[in-house]
Amino acid sequence: MNDQPNNEFDELMRRALHSEADRIEPADGLHEIQARVSTARKPVNRRPWVLTAGAAVVGTAAAIGAFAVLNGENRQAGDSEVAGAPDTTASATGTPQSPKPSATLPSPSAYAPTDPGTPKVKPTQAGKLEPESSGAVPVYWLGATDGSKTGAGVKLYRTFAPFKGRPAYAALQLMTSGKSTDPDYSSPWVGARVSEVRQTGSLTTVDFKALPKTRLDPEVANLALQQLVYTVQGASGASVPVQLTLQGRPVAQVFGTDITQQPLGRAQALDVQALIWITAPENDAVLSTPFKVTGVAAVNEAQLNWRITSASNRRVVDEGTAMTQEAFKFSDYTFVVDKLPAGRYTLEVFEVSAEDGRQTSTDTKTLVVK
Known part of the structure; x- marks a missing residue:
């Protein structure tokens, strides 16, 4: 038997272990997100709207029994009582501030966080599923902006709906069903299928089984993305960026519009909410x-x-x-x-x-x- 060390073998093992260690990435700290109680009441608006010229009108929906809107005394949600908080600002003229000088909304990439330390999601199931609870969640919809001469012609409106289970997941299930309690509110996310919602302390990931096939004007598509971000953040009570994935992989396009950067942040309320x-x-x-x-x-x-x-x-x-x-x-x-x-x-x-x-x-x- 040869008792002398095998220097060549030791060197190969050392290189292999070093290479494997380099591929290990530290996981994000897990953070339990608890839905907070809100006393805000639901808004409604009795006006029909068209998503975009030349595109099919998203059908208005009948009231849903299991998701009837609750009154303010019974609901629970992460949304503030004042519309749009956080990130509510105004210009000196009272008109919505926009990162662009034109009347068009910024691209989805303009809503992405600028912090270089924001985690980049890879095909994985990082994070925790939401804790289960019950109460009511805010759900955002698109509705017409009467009298407006510029912009997409639609803005965000909010309703509340009762739920039992995982709040953000339940809110997205309602949003993608299109079954608003107000028939004048609609959702272009009809046809999408949500797989799960996972959370870390700095990111919420919404994974889809299928995305909607509707193609929208870019301005309306941007409003639809904000509809999802506002719904997720309002339901979860966590004002952190939202990453969209399709079967575990980041989404590059939705509604025929490219998403040039993820995750998506929350736009200022004056840019996207009804006034x-x-x-x-x-x-x-x-x-x-x-x-x-x-x-x-x-x-x-x-x-x-x-x-x-x-x-x-x-x-x-x-x-x-x-x-x-x-x-x-x-x-x-x-x-x-x-x-x-x-x-x-x-x-x-x-x-x-x-x-x-x-x-x-x-x-x-x-x-x-x-």
Whole structure:
């Protein structure tokens, strides 16, 4: 037997072990994401919209029984009571700030984090599945922006839906079903199939079994991507970037639009959200007068208008003005309707353009007064 060391063999083993060690990457720290409680109320809007000229209209959806919208006292969510928080800013003119000088929205890459340390997702199942819970989750939809002369013609609106299970996964299941409780809200994600949602302390990964086949105008496609980001972040309560994967691999294109960089960050609320939401009363609410109307808006000079018309003959039965707490940024408003005869009505809250007096950013509710 030869007891002398085999220097050649030792050198080969040392090289092999060194090569294997170089391929090991430290895993991200796991972070349990707990859904937070929100008292925000759902907004609705009674207007149809078209996704893009020449493209098929995404069908409006009937109300869904299992995902009926809850009232503000019963819901649980990560979203702030004020629309768009975090990342809500405004320009000095009250118009949405955009990273580009044109009216078009930035490309998806413009929403990506600039931190060079942001993790890059590889085909893997890194991170943890969400903890299971129950309550209500925010779901974002696309709806028309009445009176707007520029932009995609659609903005984000939010509803709340009850769930039991994993919150972000449940919210995405509803979003991709297209079954909004308001038939004027639609989702271009119909046809997509979500496999799972995984989280680390710095990233949420949404893995798809299938992506939607709809092709959209690039501006609308960017809004649809933000619809997903807002829904995931609102439901999970984690304002971290969102990575899209298809069967474990990063998504390069969706809606016919290239995604040049991932993960996706959350765009500023003024760039993507509707500027006026009615948060109470809810659509089709049955109530008696006097009743209070509350909402969130970002309007010029902090002033907005409201009008109530009879559903039977469209006659104006009451109207007035209201003030938000701050101008040019999302803040609360409230006003009281003193007296109405029994009947069915349409409530409109809107802004009058300082440029030409046109009615813009209208949100509506159907109400029944007993």
